[in-house]
Amino acid sequence: MTGRILAVNFGAQLLPFIRGTSAQNSSGQKIAFTGAFDDQEEITMEVKQVKLIYFSATGTTRKVLESIAKGITAENVVHINLTLAEGARQTIPPFSDELVILGAPVYGGRLPVDAINRFKQLKASKTLAVLIVVYGNREFEDALLELKNLAIELGFIPVAGGAFIGEHSFASKDIPIANGRPDSLDLQKAMDFGPKIKDKVTALLSPDAQMDLDIPGFFPYKANGARSMAVSPITKEDTCTVCGTCAGVCPTAAISIDGSVATKIELCIRCCACIKNCPTDARVMEDSMWKDIANWLNENCSTRKEPQIFGISDSEN
Ligand SMILES: Cc1cc2nc3c(=O)[nH]c(=O)nc-3n(C[C@H](O)[C@H](O)[C@H](O)COP(=O)(O)O)c2cc1C
Ligand code: SF4
Numbered sequence: 632m633t634g635r636i637l638a639v640n641f642g643a644q645l646l647p648f649i650r651g652t653s654a655q656n657s658s659g660q661k662i663a664f665t666g667a668f669d670d671q672e673e674i675t676m677e678v679k680q681v682k683l684i685y686f687s688a689t690g691t692t693r694k695v696l697e698s699i700a701k702g703i704t705a706e707n708v709v710h711i712n713l714t715l716a717e718g719a720r721q722t723i724p725p726f727s728d729e730l731v732i733l734g735a736p737v738y739g740g741r742l743p744v745d746a747i748n749r750f751k752q753l754k755a756s757k758t759l760a761v762l763i764v765v766y767g768n769r770e771f772e773d774a775l776l777e778l779k780n781l782a783i784e785l786g787f788i789p790v791a792g793g794a795f796i797g798e799h800s801f802a803s804k805d806i807p808i809a810n811g812r813p814d815s816l817d818l819q820k821a822m823d824f825g826p827k828i829k830d831k832v833t834a835l836l837s838p839d840a841q842m843d844l845d846i847p848g849f850f851p852y853k854a855n856g857a858r859s860m861a862v863s864p865i866t867k868e869d870t871c872t873v874c875g876t877c878a879g880v881c882p883t884a885a886i887s888i889d890g891s892v893a894t895k896i897e898l899c900i901r902c903c904a905c906i907k908n909c910p911t912d913a914r915v916m917e918d919s920m921w922k923d924i925a926n927w928l929n930e931n932c933s934t935r936k937e938p939q940i941f942g943i944s945d946s947e948n
């Protein structure tokens with residue numbers, strides 16, 4: 632058997648991991664393996680750390696990733712938050728022996744362009760990755776497949792994936808769309824996913840292990856991504872205290888504060904972080920087309936969807 636030896640370590644557990652792209656199992660069957668390990672190579676790898684890497688303007692993706700990490704019960708969990716421009720400028724050390732959980736919201740059935748651009752600075756080298764998208768109870772369409780393809784391009788080996796539900800960015804108290812999600816049930820499901828991920832990584836030790844990760848979606852992608860609309864939230868001067876919170880949470884630095892709040896419409900990606908974080912509800916969406924979309928979502932996407940996970944066998948799902 633040609634192959635390589637990996638040791639997968641979650642905390643105290645250290646397991647030898649023998650894999651090969653052309654390996655055969657004890658019955659003589661070829662192991663299906665789509666990862667990028669080299670033949671003839673023997674190395675040791677320990678998953679010492681879980682790294683959460685995410686773009687999450689309104690924080691729902693971040694919450695899901697945190698719950699998954701809780702379920703994994705890794706000794707060391709590190710956050711790499713690429714939501715803000717400053718975060719995206721941080722130097723990210725090369726990956727080594729960690730398990731990465733990569734998460735992004737769904738915008739127009741695809742990944743947000745800013746998430747893609749930020750993730751593109753990651754350089755992995757056969758690093759195991761779990762891929763998560765969070766969507767607002769409409770559909771996730773091609774987004775998780777896009778994340779899988781991007782992760783492979785960046786050098787990750789996807790082991791499992793998940794599509795979770797988060798409160799829709801366009802939702803409000805008056806126009807609810809999956810309000811309050813991820814809720815306690817979603818977060819419990821995210822936590823329950825943690826041990827399954829551990830099991831999946833451990834199962835990779837088996838000579839019968841299948842590394843293919845089937846993700847729904849179309850390539851070439853059918854979904855078009857978020858529509859470009861020359862609109863942004865506006866500020867109600869009478870209730871704005873010029874506290875600057877909105878500028879601090881804007882992922883594209885579209886907001887500046889100089890005695891009052893100014894927004895560069897052309898930079899706005901309509902993530903709604905400024906609206907959801909304004910302490911006086913002074914940031915609002917007034918645009919009629921935007922409101923129409925929110926009303927449509929409220930009317931047509933109110934039936935609760937449940938999180939789905941991929942790459943874990945049905946009996947465990
Ligand atoms: C511009 C834009 C487009 C969106 N498109 C979709 C979509 O296609 N399907 C969906 O279900 N939710 C969609 N959403 C909702 C977000 O995916 C959802 O609110 C998610 O929880 C936001 O993640 P975050 O809190 O990590 O930013 C969209 C949100 C925005 C801002
Ligand atoms: S967060 Fe709200 S109150 Fe604070 S500056 Fe922005 S709009 Fe004004």
Ligand code: SF4
Nearest residue numbers: 881899900902903905
């Ligand atoms: S100005 Fe636009 S991009 Fe910036 S936080 Fe508000 S909605 Fe998001």
